[in-house]
Amino acid sequence: MSIEEDRAVQAAQDTVVRETDNGYRVLGSPEESVTHQHDIDRIPQFDVTQEMVSGSGENQEAWLTYGGNYEMHRYTTADVIGPDNVNDLEVEYDISVGSGSSMEGSPVIVPGDPTVMYQSNGPNHIKAIDARNGDVLWSYTYAVPSDVVLCCDDNNRGPAVWQDKVYMTTLDSGVVALNRYTGEEEWYTSTADHERGYSATWAPIVHDGTIYTGSAGGEYGVRGFHTAIDAETGEQKWFTRTCPEEEFVGDSINQAAGTNWMTATYDEERDVLYMPVGNPGPDFDGSVRPGPNRNTCGTLCIDAETGERLWFHQESPHDVWDYDSASPRMLIRDLEFDHRDEVRDTVVNAGKTGWAYSMDAETGQLITRSDPGVQQLNMFSMIPHIDDGRRGTFMPGGMGGCDWHPATYNHETGLVYYKMHNNAQEAWWRFEEFEEGRKYWGGILEDETEAMPDEYNGHISSISAFDPTTGKLVWRDWIDSDTYLWGGTMSTTTGLMFAGTQNGQFIAYDAETGERLWEFDTGDAPLSSSPISWYDPDEGKQYIAIQVGGSGWLRRGKRDDRVVVFSLAE
Template identity: 70%
Template sequence: MLGSPEESVTHQHDTDRIPRRDITEQDIIDSADDPEAWLTYGGNYEQHRLTTADVITPENVGDLELEYELHVGAESSMEGTPLVVPGDPPVMYQSNGPNHVKAIDTRSGDVLWSYTYAVPSDVVLCCDDNNRGVAILGDKVYMTTLDSGVVALNRYTGEEEWYTSTADHESGYSATWAPVVYDGKVYTGSAGGEYGVRGFHMALDAETGDEVWRTWTSPDEEWVGDSIEQSCATNWMTATIDTENEKLYMPVGNPGPDFDGSVRPGPNRNSAGTLCLDMQTGEREWFHQESPHDVWDYDSAAPRMLIRDFEVEHRDYEDDVVISLGKTAWSYTVEADTGKLLNRSEPGVQQLNMFRMIPHIDEGRRMPFMPGAMGGNDWQPPAYNPELGLAYFKMNNSPQEAWWRFEEYEEGKKYWGGILEDEIDQPPEGYNDHISAVGAVDPETGQLVWRDWIDSDAYIWGGMLTTETGVVFSGTQNGDVIAWDGESGDRLWEYSTGDTAISGSPMSWYDPETEKQYVAIQIGGSGWLRRGTAGRDDRLCVFSLEA
């Protein structure tokens, strides 16, 4: 990490503009139906990424215009989702890599305060200096830090209240996701699945930062010998909260090492799937695995979506379900109470040579497979529209090659157990030459309802947004912000932000003072998209439509 300050720093500009109103847990629950608010990473605790603001419709979205754009970062990772607290004015809390957060007057675009965390120079990271968002509760803003910590800031002044380290970053641990808060606790996890760490999820006291509980994602009895010590199975994206049943549903990543399964015999249960925990105690409830004995780096990374009272007619089931869109390119619908699989969808992209054993590096054999290690659906959060009953996704459709080999584990060093290669001799037979897609799937039937292929020289990244009125928004690796008809998949509106890839996830709110609905998205590449041709960017683009 280069260029980070030696000490964390807060710059205050016009903090008196921030309305003094503490955010309660009930506010966050109610924000699911509040068109003026976006108070948690997924738009609600169920992670639907849905706004009830209804100014923008399929009929008028073509009139959407750029309200303003703001340079917010240091041309680093731009994968975040901003939050908006209603008020006069509404205040946006926006973050980007490496660990910058700002309070912004949403009407003027003025920065009211900014904070930069002093990231140690010796952090080790897999996939860029990402920060995907913050959490809000009471008078505080919470952000994970790249050295595997959580920092709490005063929401009105930007001043640091407390910091807690959750693991040793020198061992390979890091933190990049948006935390989530409920019942006086901050829920956070672990990253570092390429460094031979052991994954965990944990709860911190929201007022003090003290540890409340910690749970290893992989229990000892499910692994052979001492392979548990480098089991990885990290939980590196935001947990979904079931406030009614006090459960957490979370994505869990690949086992370690990534490609050498010979040192970890068996299915490596509790990796590459969905983990359910009791939110009060951290006690394990169930696990649904998507890629047993994974050697293809099929992390199941995207946030889970909780849907209540969901009917799966052909299974004679009506109750809560959890939806996972995975790197495997399938969508999984499971019972929220047990994790039992109800339905696996049609694939969103091609599956060629999938689950075939990758060759040893000494064999001299090549075997391109897809989805490649970036997915399918990687970390990029999907969205769900209950009015249409459809889940929306972004998936990659690009082959990669991998080879396994034995590697000695060394603390703080990459522990892949092999090599992953983007450049391949030739694609697998049957490849359609489309690199990525945006689409919709019916979680009840598993039907792929529509799909829009996105072509480029780089992978697609970032998340989705849906409106209650039936519009779907996202950005592409070509620098385009696009609105689709959520029912048909027809493109309704497009805006070019330039050539830089868009890796941020859009969100939306309504301001009763201006009588406008806004859509905000961060512009700039990250992750695998660092290999794109257009370089970096550091913009926040805000679009609007007047009622």
């Protein structure tokens, strides 16, 4: 059966995403969720155990979590592809998934005969795919309510797998569980009221029968939270607000935002989560929320069993620049800080500020802050009031620096690799009355500036390598384009680092030096997703997959609906 006859694909194609003055609206979604089965008998039926997920990072045949392992290293031990033969990489298959909306996702790979890929994209569409040849085994489209409001497109950045189920967050701030063999819906749980402005776009994580998922909607005056859900039943186990009430003045806590709208990192040894946390609300008017607005724009550590807040590291106190800190954290164990004569388990991330931060995993204490990855011009200068007649150009702009882009940690080089924006934006603050379900920015953010700072070097983006122990910028590749760089990176045990660009280039770098060793032109659509890799012993090949297509908000480039898979035989 062809993809053109797939009812779930048709439902996704009929779902229209419109940009309005209140963000994105999803229209034309099916009244009920749709599953279409193609060849489900080819999916091997066995439980994805906790042992398998915990060992995913060391298993070259698997990619069982969003980051490849719980520590979010986005690193593969598969060693077929290396610097000496990367030029021999070939396209194994290039498939259309049939629903060309936002393509920011990162698939998961379940090893077996055959290996199965679970791949998702906007608008809440997911497939089971034979990872050897690209055959679709089943498809599913979630029935998104028509009154969902989204600040930044109908993104879905990936699924999670556990035992006999696959999980996906939904645009109406929920989680749906599907039978991973049949694609049929098992249960759905709402985590918050989407009419209030809450939504969900990230990949959840699962550990020992518990799903961990967060909150989005910081541009709508919501109050951020993280929650734990029973993976078998969908029942909520605990619910924790990110921002403590005593840290906000008066009623401002009710619109405090502080959402954690990207995937948390799980520490199995400590049984804690390290969560990226976004901006306070409203974004640009800080006058209604005096003080540092703690537990926003930084890293929050919480107890995975109880949801208790343990520590927080803040990158932009009393933020009025929309400097979310959204990129998933990487946990690096036993990191050696030679200049301090210390060895520590370390949490590493880069934020919109353009710096990368290394923090003690036990306490949250800042150990090092890196060299800037991009230019910092007029940074932290006060945003002018809209009636002042002044322009407030600052760099990095509200897009960052590093936005949600997941990084990679290469075990051989000891370096971390980030994509970053190098562009200014303009903002003004103004007083706005809060209205539930409406944008609550407290100002205006302009993507196109009237005049760039004189010192601007003209490069819109960069791909960079940092030493997390010293903060040194080791190498940087400036990227030129009219659109923003989006998506994540991935590295290999053989010393390669892979990244896509907004120009449709898929690049293999020498992870140590930054030399471009291989490039492939996927077309004129951006690569806004994050690559993954795995080895199939029955085929004797290593594969690399990346989704092709931009997303709609601001300068992200044209849509596409493709998954390109490369391979190299032993």
